[in-house]
Amino acid sequence: MGNFTSIVYKEIKELMRDPKILFGVVLLPLLLYPLMGQGLQISQQSVETAIKGAQFSVYSDDSGQIASILVQYITQNNNVTNIQSPGLGDALVKFKDSSSVAMVYVPNGYSQNITDGLKGRVKIYANLKNLNIAEASGAEVAGSLVSVYNYYYSLAIIKELMVVTGNLGSPVAIHDPLSISYASIIKGNVIEVAPSQITSLIVSQSIMLPIMVMMMVIFAIQMAATSIALEKEQKTLETLMTLPVGRLTILSGKLAGSVVIAVAGSISYMIGFSYYTSSAFSFAPQLTSVDLTGVGIGIQPIGYALLGIVMFVTLVSALALAISLAVFTDSVRSAQSLTGVLIVPLIIPAMILMFSDIEMLPPTIQWIMLAIPYTHTMLATKAAFLGNYWIIIRSIAYISAFTVLVLWIAAKIFSTERILTARFTSFSFRKKKAQAN
């Protein structure tokens, strides 16, 4: 086994046998996300069940025929209590003490208004005893019930008027005389899909990639920082530096070992996260089943290849940066808190680009964002969807230049005595005088 392979093998063994890393990076995402998904699914299901079995009340102050048709419609469709009361105040007291989540109130004058060609007013009261979603949704269900009635009742009125006026046509067309349909032009192709459907599809897919990139880089940073800090904490680095092996071999061996664990962590995260999204949002209707690959949206093989290069240079730069910082610490804890600072420039672009485009930001913010190398990783993932390969190549060039710079710094630190003597204390570098003897 060569020196490099030997170091990589040792790194992987050490990191994988560390229970904190094995559990925190590899096992936790596999357990936590499915559990979170299940939890969310259970709570959503219980809300749905509560809504389905919700009880309603109806109280009418109007004794007219038209009002009683509405009351009759509501009572025959659901588990509804028809409150008999001398006035609204008393009805509300009865409603408050009942198990109903919503009460449809038909005020006096409802029938008269409709007879006079005016709007008949209806009010819905929600009984928020526990201030939960199921109660609020119950009121909305009662509202929908009245809306359905409203639609068919309006059609019936239109039909009656058509008979009187001798008008021809469909009551539905008169109710909604205009019908709007959408189409989108993408890269010169007209496709019969609403723009909102396309954007929601791209957003739902492109959100996953920045999250994955962000998580993978965070894992890698933690791995590399932990690995180097462990060597310093256990005082094994000093021995390693006196072995007949090049300093760059030690550095690259450590980087490679961390990359392997980071990739394992990312895969485990993705499995856990996709299980989470599939179980947590299983109740939600599918946004669209539109296949956009035919019009050039979606990642093509060349896009995947370029994205792979982007991920690789991103990982190497993050690892080299983490190692360069971690050598100035003397314990795992201080290395992790110091490298925690690196997570900020990762999270900010990921969060911003998840919900907006870089072009939509003010110019100053755009420049600041573009100066952060990891912004380019996020931009590349979005560009891969749209087949804008020049943006990806630009990203690779920028991140690579940054990576070369950081690797050069890391190699410099590794090839000098600074790796043993320098220490990061109270935001200032000082020589580790105490360790001189």
Added chain:
Amino acid sequence: MRDLRKSFGNFQALKGVTFRVEEREIFGLIGPNGAGKTTTLRVLGTLISPTSGVVEVFGRDVVKEAESVREILSYLPEEAGAYQYLSGEEYLRFMAGFYAHERSAVEEMVQAGKDISGLGDRLNDRVNEYSRGMKRRLLIARALMIKPKLAILDEPTSGLDVIQAYHVRGMIRDYAEKIGVTILVSSHNMLEVEYLCHRVALMNEGNIVSEGTPEELKLRYNAVNLEQAFMEATQLG
């Protein structure tokens, strides 16, 4: 080593250290904390560069020929640890891999390490299950199993109890005699050095204040042991 000087910023750790260790000799550097022992050993171990002076290991310059020096020396830092999630044997095999490239040579080296450590079946356990003494025995075995031309042992019995320190000293002496390795030991335990070393240099405040065999030093300062000789030599007594 001639006129070795080393500064950290404004702090002068070594102020012109000169000494020579003969082949197959066990040479001791003794002195209190802060005397400059570890800095001297780190320069020899190619870990830090001298500010000035000439340091050679078997004719190879530690700055210009650092990689070549690393092939013939073995360095054991003070309070060094081993990879806690590897077993003792895995650790020895990992280290042997840097010095031997043939499988049989690696196995031979690992076997030597096992014999020197005397840890027996405990070598199959992970290092994080070892006592301090066991870890030190493993590390000394690692340092000696490669049959270096020069072994640098910084405070080899630091932090060990009397019994563990006794065993470790025995290991070093036995193995040095058996394979004829040159050993440079640093310690602030004067009695340990007197037991182990053929010749000794007394260090204080970045300087060598005296050098010779333990007997010569005791005679020179009319002392009953090295501790007293050191106090006389540094005029602290």
